[in-house]
Amino acid sequence: MSSTGLFAILRVVSLENIGAFLNGDAWRSYSSAHSQPEDKDLFLPFAEQTQRLQIGQEVLVYIYSDNQGRPTASMRIEKFTAQDGTQVYKVEQKVDLIVFAETDLGYKALINNTHFGLLYKNEVFRPLHYLDEISGFIRKVREDGKIDLILQAAGNKGAEELGLMIIQTLEDNNGFLPLTEKTPPEEIYRLFGVSKKKYKMALGFIYKKRLVRIEDDGLHLINK
Structure with a gap:
């Protein structure tokens, strides 16, 4: 089996006894670049599927050449990602992620189309779903090369980004949000x-810059 180096989100166009067939812009571009018939769908064998599929569903796959040189798809993403991230990524580096699996610990995500990492559930404070394309940060690269991820940057960098989000939300709500010390975490x-x-850290960051005013009724944007 030789890899072709292409991860892609494709649509299921048919389900047959031998597997599924996929199509989409990424596959058509690949077909054109590799002298493949552009009207032929990409085969996804049963053995390379990780969930029950439906026609019209989108899936994340890796396109590789089988033992006979035929382009084939696999949903087993981890099998085709690079295994050692120690020389590639640094802590707090911003990366592009595609969520492709949920485990008891958290969410597995494809990182920059090369590696995969894990977002821990106890550090994720928003719903995540299969195929969500999001930005994240490298939390830790372990000695064995495995990668831990986080959605917000740590420390001042994360507080600054969230602070800008708070400012934008205030601007979208006429400069006021009814958020106080008693506002529930939910x-x-x-x-x-x-x-x-994390919200309070970001609030402290923009408060020190005199961008907001904290009063009994809530949070006010300071107009300069």
Whole structure:
């Protein structure tokens, strides 16, 4: 089996006894570049599927050449990702992610179309779903090369980004949000997708810059 180096999100166009067939812009571009018939669908064998499929569903796959040189798809993403991230990624580096699996610990995500990592459930404060395309950060690269991910940058960098989100939300609501010390964590999560602890860190960041005013009735944007 030789790999062709292409991850792609494709649509299921038919289900047959031998497997599924896929199509989409990425496959048509690949077909054109590799002298393949552009009107032929891509085969996804049963053995390479990780869930029950339906026609019209989108799936994340890796396109590889089988033992006979035929382009084939696999949903077994981890099998085709690079295994060692120690020389590639640094802590707090911003990366592009595609969520492709959920486990008891968290969510597995494809990183920059090369590696995969894990977002831990106890550090994710918003709903995530299969094929969500999001930005994240490298939390840790372990000695064995495996990668831990996080959605918000740590420390001042994360507080600054969330602070800008708070400012934008204030601007979208005429400069006022009824958020106080007594606001439940669930409401903070609903608005910003983060824990109340991270929200308070970001609030402190923009408060020190005199961008907001904290009063008994809530949060006010300071117009300069």
